[in-house]
Amino acid sequence: MQISRLSILNFKNISEAELGFSPGLNCFVGRNGEGKTNLLDALYYLAFCKSHNNPIDTHNIKHDAEFFMIQAEIHTESATMEVHCAVKRRQKKVFKFNKKEYPRLSEHIGKIPLVLVSPSDEDLIREGSEERRRFMDMVIAQYDAPYMESLVAYNKALQQRNALLKEERLQDESLFDVYEIKMDMEAEFIQKKRQAFLDGFVPVFEQYYHRISGGREAIRLEYTSHLMEGDLQSQLKSCRQRDGYLGYTTRGIHKDELKMELDGYPIKREGSQGQNKSFLIAMKLAQYDFLKQHTGVRPLLLLDDLFDKLDSHRVERIIQLVSGNDFGQIFITDTNKDHLTHLLQKTDGTYRFFHVENGSITQET
Amino acid sequence: MNTSYPSQLLEDAVQEFSKLPGIGKKTALRLVLHLLKQNQEDVHRFGSALIRLKEEVCYCSECHNISDQSLCPICQDQNRNHKQLCVVENIREVMAVENTGQYRGVYHVLGGLISPMDGVGPSQLEIESLVARVREHEADEVILALPATMEGDTTAFYIYRKLAHLSVEITTIARGIAVGDELEYADEITLGRSITHRIVYKGN
Numbered sequence: 001m002q003i004s005r006l007s008i009l010n011f012k013n014i015s016e017a018e019l020g021f022s023p024g025l026n027c028f029v030g031r032n033g034e035g036k037t038n039l040l041d042a043l044y045y046l047a048f049c050k051s052h053n054n055p056i057d058t059h060n061i062k063h064d065a066e067f068f069m070i071q072a073e074i075h076t077e078s079a080t081m082e083v084h085c086a087v088k089r090r091q092k093k094v095f096k097f098n099k100k101e102y103p104r105l106s107e108h109i110g111k112i113p114l115v116l117v118s119p120s121d122e123d124l125i126r127e128g129s130e131e132r133r134r135f136m137d138m139v140i141a142q143y144d145a146p147y148m149e150s151l152v153a154y155n156k157a158l159q160q161r162n163a164l165l166k167e168e169r170l171q172d173e174s175l176f177d178v179y180e181i182k183m184d185m186e187a188e189f190i191q192k193k194r195q196a197f198l199d200g201f202v203p204v205f206e207q208y209y210h211r212i213s214g215g216r217e218a219i220r221l222e223y224t225s226h227l228m229e230g231d232l233q234s235q236l237k238s239c240r241q242r243d244g245y246l247g248y249t250t251r252g253i254h255k256d257e258l259k260m261e262l263d264g265y266p267i268k269r270e271g272s273q274g275q276n277k278s279f280l281i282a283m284k285l286a287q288y289d290f291l292k293q294h295t296g297v298r299p300l301l302l303l304d305d306l307f308d309k310l311d312s313h314r315v316e317r318i319i320q321l322v323s324g325n326d327f328g329q330i331f332i333t334d335t336n337k338d339h340l341t342h343l344l345q346k347t348d349g350t351y352r353f354f355h356v357e358n359g360s361i362t363q364e365t
Numbered sequence: 366m367n368t369s370y371p372s373q374l375l376e377d378a379v380q381e382f383s384k385l386p387g388i389g390k391k392t393a394l395r396l397v398l399h400l401l402k403q404n405q406e407d408v409h410r411f412g413s414a415l416i417r418l419k420e421e422v423c424y425c426s427e428c429h430n431i432s433d434q435s436l437c438p439i440c441q442d443q444n445r446n447h448k449q450l451c452v453v454e455n456i457r458e459v460m461a462v463e464n465t466g467q468y469r470g471v472y473h474v475l476g477g478l479i480s481p482m483d484g485v486g487p488s489q490l491e492i493e494s495l496v497a498r499v500r501e502h503e504a505d506e507v508i509l510a511l512p513a514t515m516e517g518d519t520t521a522f523y524i525y526r527k528l529a530h531l532s533v534e535i536t537t538i539a540r541g542i543a544v545g546d547e548l549e550y551a552d553e554i555t556l557g558r559s560i561t562h563r564i565v566y567k568g569n
Contacts, residue, residue: 145553149554153515156515157515157519159482160480160481160482160515160519161481163480163481163482164481164486167481167486172486172487172488174487174523174526174527175479175481175486175487175523177526178479178519178522178523178526179519181522182518182519182522
């Protein structure tokens with residue numbers, strides 16, 4: 001999948017842009033705060049109907065403007081399509097596919113497969129297990145609709161059980177049974193799906209990590225769940241009293257964890273900034289592989305601030321990796337042009353440079 | 366936003382109307398001004414209908430439906446099958462099932478669905494009385510006619526477990542493609558369930 005043309009009006013600090021892209025690498029070079037990340041965010045918006053770093057739509061409209069518009073011409077091997085998106089203050093956002101408006105935005109999400117590597121990925125390591133479950137859920141949901149439904153049903157039953165735990169009056173044991181049976185049923189399905197996903201995901205991830213790091217470090221990504229210790233229903237039943245004191249449910253797939261280890265220790269404690277970043281990039285590239293397999297097209301790859309914190313060897317290996325045939329169109333930001341040019345000359349892919357300054361983007365020749 | 370009303374009487378009436386579900390301040394004012402234009406008797410009839418509704422309404426001692434007497438007309442009807450109980454959430458569902466003209470049994474109105482999040486537990490609903498009623502009247506069948514939502518399913522499952530030890534057949538209303546609907550427009554879950562729970566074709 002490739003974006004051949006992109007038009008932007010009033011998106012964040014970009015007043016107007018009219019760009020034609022290379023099917024290979026597209027590099028956006030400029031100093032801090034000039035609008036490089038905003039450009040990637042515009043592409044992200046086209047794919048997911050929302051901004052990556054600001055969930056409030058009107059905040060993405062350029063100050064003092066009334067609306068923003070993003071429009072792109074996209075090619076796959078078999079078809080050409082046009083995606084148009086417009087957000088006006090105090091109005092519903094509009095997404096059009098080949099000039100026809102979507103009745104529901106959810107129908108659009110997934111049509112443009114895209115993977116973004118950004119500095120905020122670090123939350124996956126630094127934050128609680130919720131971030132890591134969200135990562136799994138997001139990747140699985142992209143190819144498995146019943147999974148999402150099951151997850152919603154599980155969460156509803158969980159909320160009801162939690163509400164029940166907080167009740168002061170005499171508790172109805174058989175009502176606990178009802179919610180726990182429901183949770184058990186959904187949890188078993190969800191856990192199997194997560195396990196199956198990771199069985200496929202981990203080897204790909206490990207391979208990418210070794211290619212980035214040059215094979216020096218031992219890493220591990222391991223899925224753990226309370227369901228591995230027996231069936232959830234009896235676990236929930238036996239901790240009703242304790243959960244009652246705490247006011248929430250302590251066992252279940254909402255506590256699943258994705259353990260990240262470096263040389264046998266948690267990466268959160270052990271990893272250097274560069275190692276963390278390599279770990280995350282390997283995860284994102286493995287996600288890319290998954291998406292490619294399930295959609296049958298090569299997704300767009302957005303690399304924001306890739307070179308920060310990584311040593312020159314790793315950077316070079318990543319560029320070699322993504323400019324190969326396994327990857328499609330790539331959008332990359334950097335502050336230093338010479339640095340990138342030097343790296344790209346070593347690859348045989350096609351590339352194009354863009355200069356970003358104060359919200360205006362011009363192609364360099 | 367504080368609107369000032371020229372009359373305290375007007376403001377009080379608007380206040381009361383705007384407490385009703387789905388009625389905002391503007392609609393309330395429109396309704397109040399409309400009432401003010403009606404003649405005396407109409408407004409009296411309107412007011413007394415509301416007061417009598419609250420003071421005189423009672424709940425059927427058998428099925429807990431809203432009724433004017435201690436036993437509702439449906440429960441009084443001896444031509445109905447009193448060994449077949451249709452469990453519904455509230456009076457609106459009774460009316461909906463009655464309107465089909467397909468049902469000749471009696472009802473049991475729960476008065477809501479189980480949802481601890483909204484502070485509704487089984488003890489606030491007419492579930493104990495359902496179990497007692499099934500046992501005392503030796504009912505043959507309990508039909509669960511509850512909504513196809515998480516709360517509806519939970520309530521149905523809870524009732525099922527409460528009744529499982531009694532010798533009563535427990536059924537639930539069929540769910541599937543609406544009459545006159547095209548398959549391609551049916552949602553995937555409904556269609557999926559219709560396929561798994563398919564029935565033998567009888568040809569009539």
